[in-house]
Amino acid sequence: MASGYKVPDLPLxxxxxxxxxxxxxxxEEIKRSRFITTLARADSRERAxxxxxxxxxxFPDARHHCFAYAAGRPGETAKVGQSDDGxxxxxxxxxxxSQLLYGGVGEVAAVTTRYFGGIKLGTGGLTRAYQNGVKEALALLPVTEKKVFLRARARVDYAHADRFYRLLPRFQAKVAEESFGESALFTLELPxxxxxxxxxxxxxxTDGMSELVPAEEKG
Known part of the structure; x- marks a missing residue:
């Protein structure tokens, strides 16, 4: 399974x-146009x-506020959006x-504000300017590793319960739910x-008697 992933080391x-x-x-200023790129952490379209x-x-007097966001894992396209804003x-x-998706960081949104300086940059110049703004802002961005937690279930015979409990700290696992019948059924949360x-x-x-399975599967 995939491990965690990098996100901005900033509050959502x-x-x-x-x-x-x-x-x-x-x-930066390019041919008298002022480009201001703002990056923040966003895990949803609404935050972006x-x-x-x-x-x-x-910046209410700026001509454009172009934006893009990639609110999922790095490179994931399920939660993305963008606008040329005119x-x-x-x-x-x-x-x-494109810069966000290939930047290696997830849960990130970018807004580039442009004050037009009177000189047209052409389509190629504009593309480079907006691309570079995000690239340079990403280079300034502090990042941290986000751990992904999942739920898993295990049915454990009472004879092995002590061994089971001693096992959990090794894997940063915590008991989220438990029920007791002929055997004990545990739902765990772990990285x-x-x-x-x-x-x-x-x-x-447990001598092969217990199996840990993702919570959506039956244990």
Missing amino acids: FDASSPGGKMWVRFE LALVDCVRKE EPHGTAGRPML EECFEACRLALREC
Whole structure:
């Protein structure tokens, strides 16, 4: 199973308390146009759009607020979105999203604000500007590893219960639910990357009588 993944080492964006601790920024001037790229952590479309609204309010006189977000795991396309916000089609949102998807970081949103300087950059120049803004902002972004937890079930004979309990700390596993009948049925929460090792250890310490299975499967 896949292990955890990198996310911004920032609080999830909250529109009720925006500020410098919620994002990182990169700014550059290209042919008199000012580009301000804001990156923040967002695990949903709603958080990403809240960031866009917040940046619009901060820079209300800017001509464009182009954005992109990749709110899932790194490279995952199920929770993505982008907008050119009035720039020529495909010159802003798409290159920004491409940088996010290949940046190796999940749960991230980007807004690039542009103050037009009077000199047109052309489609190629715009694409490079928006792409580079996100690239440079990503280089400034602090990251941390997000552990993915899953639920798993195990049915354990009472004769092996003590061994079972002693096993849990080795794999950072916690009992979320338990029920007792002819045998004990446990629902555990543990890091995704620990599942396979825990499954093998449980089988060994119960002489093959217990099996750890993902919670959606029947134990």
